[in-house]
Amino acid sequence: DVKVTQSSRYLVKRTGEKVFLECVQDMDHENMFWYRQDPGLGLRLIYFSYDVKMKEKGDIPEGYSVSREKKERFSLILESASTNQTSMYLCASSEPRGTNEKLFFGSGTQLSVL
Amino acid sequence: AQSVTQLGSHVSVSEGALVLLRCNYSSSVPPYLFWYVQYPNQGLQLLLKYTTGATLVKGINGFEAEFKKSETSFHLTKPSAHMSDAAEYFCAVQYSSASKIIFGSGTRLSIRP
Numbered sequence: 001d002v003k004v005t006q007s008s009r010y011l012v013k014r015t016g017e018k019v020f021l022e023c024v025q026d027m028d029h030e031n032m033f034w035y036r037q038d039p040g041l042g043l044r045l046i047y048f049s050y051d052v053k054m055k056e057k058g059d060i061p062e063g064y065s066v067s068r069e070k071k072e073r074f075s076l077i078l079e080s081a082s083t084n085q086t087s088m089y090l091c092a093s094s095e096p097r098g099t100n101e102k103l104f105f106g107s108g109t110q111l112s113v114l
Numbered sequence: 115a116q117s118v119t120q121l122g123s124h125v126s127v128s129e130g131a132l133v134l135l136r137c138n139y140s141s142s143v144p145p146y147l148f149w150y151v152q153y154p155n156q157g158l159q160l161l162l163k164y165t166t167g168a169t170l171v172k173g174i175n176g177f178e179a180e181f182k183k184s185e186t187s188f189h190l191t192k193p194s195a196h197m198s199d200a201a202e203y204f205c206a207v208q209y210s211s212a213s214k215i216i217f218g219s220g221t222r223l224s225i226r227p
Contacts, residue, residue: 004157035217040123042204042219043158058214090157103150103215105157 003027006091006106013113019078021109023091030096032074033103034058034066037088049074050096081113116141118207120218128226133177133192135221137205140186147188148206148215149179158204164188175199200225 007022025032031050035043035058045058047066055066063085067075074093078085089109094101121136139145146165150158162173169181175198179190188205205218 040219042120043217045214048214092157101215102148102160102163103158105159107155107157 004091004093004104004106006089006109008109009107011109011111013078013081013111015082015113017078017081017113019081019111019113021076021078021089021091021111023074023076023106024072025074025091025093025104026072027093027104028071029093029104030071031094031101032068033092033094034064034074034076035090035092036060037090037108043090046076081111083113085111086113087111116145116207116209116216118205118216118218120203120205120221122221123219124222124224126224126226127195129197130194133190133195133199133223135190135203135205135223137179137188137190137218138186139188139207141207141209143209144181144183145210146208147179147181148208149173149177149188149190150204150206150217152202152204152220154201161190161203195223195225197225197227199223 004025033048034046049055049068065077091106092103117140119138148163149161152158162171164171164181172178177192202220202222204220208215
């Protein structure tokens, strides 16, 4: 089975801190995604990547950046954390475009910004 | 704008009763359609998906969904609810094989003993 691993289950940070959320997948998937999940809003796409060193903005990229130096790893970076970035963050991976890809999700990181 | 709507943020049914979770999409072109489930403290996992072909799709854990083009709907059903079905369910659409997947706002399913 595909495994998508997020480095932290819970994270507490202070306003203004730089925050790194790490995600690793073990199935050689080309596509990787970062979503945030908020009650009543479902999942909203922050950034995605279809290849190493490639990134594209999703629906809500403001305040975030990403890094994909290796195929298996996709990092989400909060340059200066703010309280409105308190949320559940979900990483996902999938097979290449054109295959009606099924998304494989990690267990999520609940980030609290104080 | 292309979107997906889930009617009802919270649905509660009795154990053994029919489960019906509603999903409608906005598009004149049939999209690819998915249902994902999220159990407590877990990520999402795929329940079922519709791409082409038979409009009644069977998924895991006894769930099924029917694609109805005329109603632009993809409702999720299960004949008899079980306590273990308590979770949050997300409908999702993809309008072409090269486009991103759009998620609905989710429906929390509770099961009464």
